[in-house]
Amino acid sequence: MSSTEAGSLAAVRYLDVTAGADGQRLDNYLITQLKGAPRTLVYRIIRKGEVRINKKRAKADTRLQTGDQVRVPPIRLTEKASQTPVGDSLRDLLQGDALIYENDAVLVLNKPAGLAVHGGSGVRVGLIEALRQVRPELDFLELVHRLDKDTSGCILLAKSRKALNILQDQLRAKQMGKFYQAWVLGNWPVELREVDAPIDRASSPSGERRMRIAEPGAGKASLTRFKILKRLGSLTLIEAEPVTGRTHQIRVHARFAGFPLLGDPKYGDEAINERFRRAGIGRMFLHARRLVFSDPLTGQRLTIEAPLDKSWKQVEQDKVKNHE
Incomplete structure (x- = not known):
């Protein structure tokens, strides 16, 4: 060899x-x-x-x-294509705190921010590849939907082809509820309860994936519902429900409304993001908080919640400390 x-x-x-x-x-x-x-x-x-x-x-x-x-x-x-071993810290996470629900048909994980769901494009091992190593006894394991690398929270995986088909049918029929939490910059107005604006791919000389609000008559129809959860100085904690499932949808719609996400490296405010990074708060604050779907085995309606990590409390502590 x-x-x-x-x-x-x-x-x-x-x-x-x-x-x-x-x-x-x-x-x-x-x-x-x-x-x-x-x-x-x-x-x-x-x-x-x-x-x-x-x-x-x-x-x-x-x-x-x-x-x-x-x-x-x-x-x-x-060598490039051979399987990359899962590190001990990721293995421990996937076998422990990240697993928030499991039955014979599905797994729901609390994905950490910074972990890609798939390997490729410079990522040696993603969530799905790592999980297949950690759970070799499972004959079948596939993602039902995706999350951006910088987004944390609920991600659903199917343990059989039948379960995958049933769950993806629920997604297409808009019978699956996905509810996110996000810190956004500014005071989100009470009357702004949804953004209905088509989204299209933006041109990028570097080849980086970026999206934008489309020109009239172009793009894919996109609808996000929003609700205010808390105000904290110059920040607002919102709940976002993407009715459609476009790439970067919540991030693009929030920016279009004038309230970019805290820590968003593509659509956010870099000066404010840098100030929080200096305070040790470096992630993008978008979290898939709650997932609602019907169990493929029983038809029972399930509601699964993913806990917030400590960085969310750090934001509140930083704002109080700085009297903003």
């Missing part, structure tokens, strides 16, 4: 499809099973006919059934 070849699956493998993967596309199944394998490699071995289902060639979008046998050819993984 050369110095760049860090991992190897050098023999033909035969994978038996379990109930958790029933109905899953072949390409997604292989990406999950061949941890560390680049997507380009997965699609190449399918296209060349080296992957077989029940001894027959198959396409990437073939839906698997319980009991199918999938033949996987020998493959080699480069």
